[in-house]
Amino acid sequence: YINIGISLGLSQMLDKNLIYILAFLVAALMATDMGGPINKAAHMFAIAYATDSLKQGNTLGIIILAANVVGLMIPPLGVSMAAWLFPQKFSKEERTSSIANAVCGVFGITEGAIPSLVRDPARVILSCMAGSLVGGVISAAFSFNVISPEGGLISIFMSGAICYQGLIALVAGSFVTALLLGLTKP
Numbered sequence: 001y002i003n004i005g006i007s008l009g010l011s012q013m014l015d016k017n018l019i020y021i022l023a024f025l026v027a028a029l030m031a032t033d034m035g036g037p038i039n040k041a042a043h044m045f046a047i048a049y050a051t052d053s054l055k056q057g058n059t060l061g062i063i064i065l066a067a068n069v070v071g072l073m074i075p076p077l078g079v080s081m082a083a084w085l086f087p088q089k090f091s092k093e094e095r096t097s098s099i100a101n102a103v104c105g106v107f108g109i110t111e112g113a114i115p116s117l118v119r120d121p122a123r124v125i126l127s128c129m130a131g132s133l134v135g136g137v138i139s140a141a142f143s144f145n146v147i148s149p150e151g152g153l154i155s156i157f158m159s160g161a162i163c164y165q166g167l168i169a170l171v172a173g174s175f176v177t178a179l180l181l182g183l184t185k186p
Contacts, residue, residue: 006041014049020140023064027071027136027173031128034075035111043068047149062145067136069108069146069155070169074135075128076112077105077170078177082127086182094119105174108152120185127180135173144169 006029013022029042046061046068053061083090083098090098097115104112117124142165148155156166 002037003041003044006038007045010042010045010049019060019063023067023140024133024136026064027067027074027139028129028133030068030071030110031075031132032125034114034117034128039110043072043149050149059145062147063140063143065149066144066146066159066166067139067169069149069152070135070139070144070166070173071132072108072110073105073152073170074132074173074177075105075110075124076101077174078128078131079113079116079124079181080105081174081178082181082185085178086185089182089185106153108150108155123181123184127177127184130180131173131175131177133173134176135169138169138172139166142166142169 010022010026013025026042026046030039032038032042046065050061050065053059080098080101083095083101087095094116101112101116104110113124113128117128142162144159144162144165146155146159146166148158151158156163156170159166
């Protein structure tokens with residue numbers, strides 16, 4: 001029911017030509033449950049829409065796919081960055097696991113942020129969603145696009161000469177996540 005509801009809701013936005021709003025909404029949904037049903041529904045929607053739009057000869061779908069890729073990477077990178085920027089607010093174990101988080105983020109594995117999510121769900125989810133939303137907004141504003149839905153930085157670098165746009169969106173979103181998490185964590 002969750003997958004169908006999210007897919008139908010996102011599809012309704014397509015009918016109203018709200019592509020850029022849809023792009024950053026998909027990015028934020030990627031950080032909602034770190035690989036859970038909401039994340040998967042948004043991810044599958046982005047892939048399906050990108051495929052369909054390319055078959056029809058337009059590139060709007062790959063703008064949404066790019067926001068999806070950026071949104072996948074921001075939670076683990078942002079949590080990792082928070083542990084580096086605010087070490088006094090994180091335990092030694094959390095700081096050590098930040099290296100694994102960074103590796104997960106580089107390869108687009110959102111689930112790397114789950115240990116932090118389990119420790120502090122509200123703060124982590126809201127910080128990650130805000131960062132992913134910012135990353136999605138920047139990605140959509142640049143009309144950044146990717147051709148691969150998976151792979152993290154590999155997907156971004158495969159976009160060619162415009163990969164700096166994706167990197168800007170990724171760094172900005174990760175920094176927002178890190179800042180919010182670091183400032184709100186006791």
